[in-house]
Amino acid sequence: MLETKMKTDQILDIREVCRSFPKANGNELVVLDKVDLAIKSGEIVGMLGRSGSGKSTLLRIIAGLIKPSSGAAECRGEPINGPPRGVAMVFQSFALFPWLTVMENVEFGLEAQGVPSAEQEKRAQAAIDLIGLGGFESAYPKELSGGMRQRVGFARALVVHPDLLLMDEPFSALDVLTAETLRTDLIDLWVEGRLPIKSVLIVTHNIEEAVLMCDRILVLSSNPGRVATEIKVDLKHPRNRLDPTFRQLVDSIYARMTQRSDNRSANIEGIPGTGIGMVLSPISTNLLSGLMEAVAGAPYNGHADLPDLAGRLQLEADEIFHMGEALQLLRFAQLSEGDLTLTDAGKTFATMETETRKRLFAEHLVTYVPIIGLIKRVLDERPTHRAPAARFVNELEDYMSADYAEGTLKTVVSWSRYAELFSYDEQAETFSLEEAA
């Protein structure tokens, strides 16, 4: 499948790289913890991880856009100090310049290298034809569909003939069909040896995508990001999603990503932080009850295989993980070995009417979500039954970044509004017990 004459030389070498960001209270938030990664010529490496696993941060360290806090990062034997030569990037948001035509956008990558304009044109045209954009040279990005735009993104990266092509979730902004076409087109070109690149690093949270494309998959664990495991994929291209070996691999990765690991037994699996410092991601209560109903009903009857459930509900792996974890936190479900199992409370919830659901939800919120328990206690104790949100945000920011604190607060507000636990005045940014009942 590979050109045999290609040397198996080392292109990227990352050793014990750490990265942390300062938090509001002066402490450091560790995003990456001692990550090792080596990429050789001729391989496609996938990096799978949840949000918060620092995979984008790692990608940006490799791209030379941010510096590691410690550790060594080398590209072709030279330390990475600013964007290295021979590395090009494809962005999730395409990052095309709206005021440049397709042709100009592709030539853009060559400009900084000082390539003469005649050759610029020749190479850009070649890349455009290769990626299937011929005829669109004079179009502006806004005239193109999402899939075509990302093709421009690919052409722009390919035209510089990089040794390493970095892809930051390149298909996640596209619809399912478009993404699949683009993926197979790329793999075909790669297998035929027509791509002017030596290796690929692709960051994704889509498990099937990783299994479909990569020779090697690194699974990152979250908070802080570490390489949890490495999986080799020996399947031949073109790979078939329905092939039993393929399915087995996908299932095993799902299982690994929902596995309980011993070093974090103290907290709820998957949800970063403990106690008050738990980071909650905003998931609507509609989705949560919808998921519980779906799992409670046929054909799952309270016990669902995650890949299957994700396929049926048309959800990304990452989304279903988040939802599953929220249910697990609230003790409505158990997440393990790639399965989602409803608890008794979860099953009861699915059969209840709206009002009783709300009461049960409220009960679980106060008992199992520490920050909500705290807010409720404070409101109960104060004679005015009011408290400014800032008081709790400050507390949250001792444990997490300001962004996460804001997201967590949003989740708290939305969940407790549904449960009618307490109300929140957005203008005054105050919690109160009024009208809650």
Place this chain on the structure above:
Amino acid sequence: MAFNKFSPPALNRDWVPNIWDAFGLILVIGAIVLIAHGAKGTVAPLSALDLAPVTLDPWNLPEYALRTTLRMLLAIVCSLIFTLLYGTLAAKSRRAELILVPILDILQSVPILGFLTFTVVFFLGLFPGQVLGAELAAVFAIFTSQAWNMTFSFYQSLRNLPKDLEEAAASFRLSSWQKFWRLDVPFSMPGLVWNTMMSMSGGWFFVVASEAITVGDTTFNLPGIGAYVALAIKQQNLPAIGYAVLAMLIVILLYDQLLFRPLVAWADKFRFEQTASAEAPSSWVLDLFRRTRALRRVTETLAGMAATTTKLPIPRVRLSGVTLPHLISSRTMDWLWIAVVFAGTAFAGWKIINYVGTTLKFTDLTEATWLGFITLARVVVLMIIATIIWVPIGVWIGMRPKLAQAIQPLAQFLAAFPANIAFPAAVVLIVHYKLNADVWLSPLMILGTQWYILFNVIAGASAFPSDLKEAASSFHVKGWRWWRHVILPGIFPYYVTGAITASGGSWNASIVAEVASWGDTKLTAVGLGSYIANATEAGDFPRVVLGIAVMCVYVSLFNRLFWRPLYAYGERKFRLG
């Protein structure tokens, strides 16, 4: 383009005045004092100036119009260069930003017409005996009326560059110079073009005012429409005023059609959105131009040359400046920098006190403050009246798309028209009917600026989502309830945008509106504007400085304590979509 909303730069910043604003104020006023101080000794006898006398012959008007227009063009080029340099410096250097942004903020609220006094004397001093000095003074006056909001817009665009594009530029290893032309400037283009257009609109007012100036005993006239009007006023020639108005209308129309329409239509491609906009602005000039072959060839050659320049891999220039040996840490540099700023401000403050203190007493300050209050009252009352008149009319027009398309350019056009040309007509009426100048001169302040309210309200009403309109009518929401719950919240952010421009313009206009003359008849309304105007005419520089400083403070506080919170409230609460 006409329906786009660009928030005035003055609104987007934090509204709480902080210590740096005080620094900015002191530094700006200090600079004015220094110029005044330096200029005073070098006043050359203006009789030495060999100026062709302006005549009222209407056939001279095309030439006058041309010269006025050239001044405008020169000023806009200066403003652009200033914008690119100042905006970049402020956005890329943390230390420079600390002081440049507050200064810019204060400069925005300096009444330019008051400032004119010093600059005229200053430039005449630089080039004694030459027309060049007077010309430069006029160009500088226009520049000061245009540059600040353009710079602010550019600075803000630079601070809001999309992160992914910045990363793309960095990962493809573009140099600062390449990035500047490939990303910074294109991304800022729509806001910059819009603000340039607004600046031009405002500029006509000042070009007219700056062509005929009296400072102390000296008067000079630069050939131009403004000087023509001034002469017409002196000779009480009403038909001549009519000719001037007509000439101005034609000039603005040509300017709009030949320069700005094409520019706006062209700049549409820089709009940062990934979907094709529903209706792109168009310009017949640009279309015509794009269809010709020969002209295209010429521009393509020029564009190719420009592109080569912008693609030069000029290496990264460190803007944070002084590359002292690494003995001094970044933090120490910060402190040093702050110390320098402190010292500079202290020096400026001392200069101001020294300069103003020798001739003025505390009672002068209280007097100026009281007069400022009277002008404030005028502005507030006028704004209320203009709102009551133009909001319903604007909504009515905006609800009818066809009509809005026709009226919108007209309103923008009227906003560009220098109202000071039409002042004499009003003065004639006041003199004829022996009206109270304190009351009846006031409307002149808002004559030119009320249109901003109108065209912003039209834009808001046009942009109001039709599904909400349909929902309101299907639930039978009518009358006052419809105004209160449907349309007023919908247009609120647009209204505030227009109102702040109108209110700022009114303060400025007060300097020419509170004093008006017709031949030998001179009308004066009590207020800060007439205070500055009279002090200018008397050559009383300390009082002019005091007047400007007080007006600066009024305008700044009015913006910060009233308009910005209102704008923030509107953006938070009534933002659609």
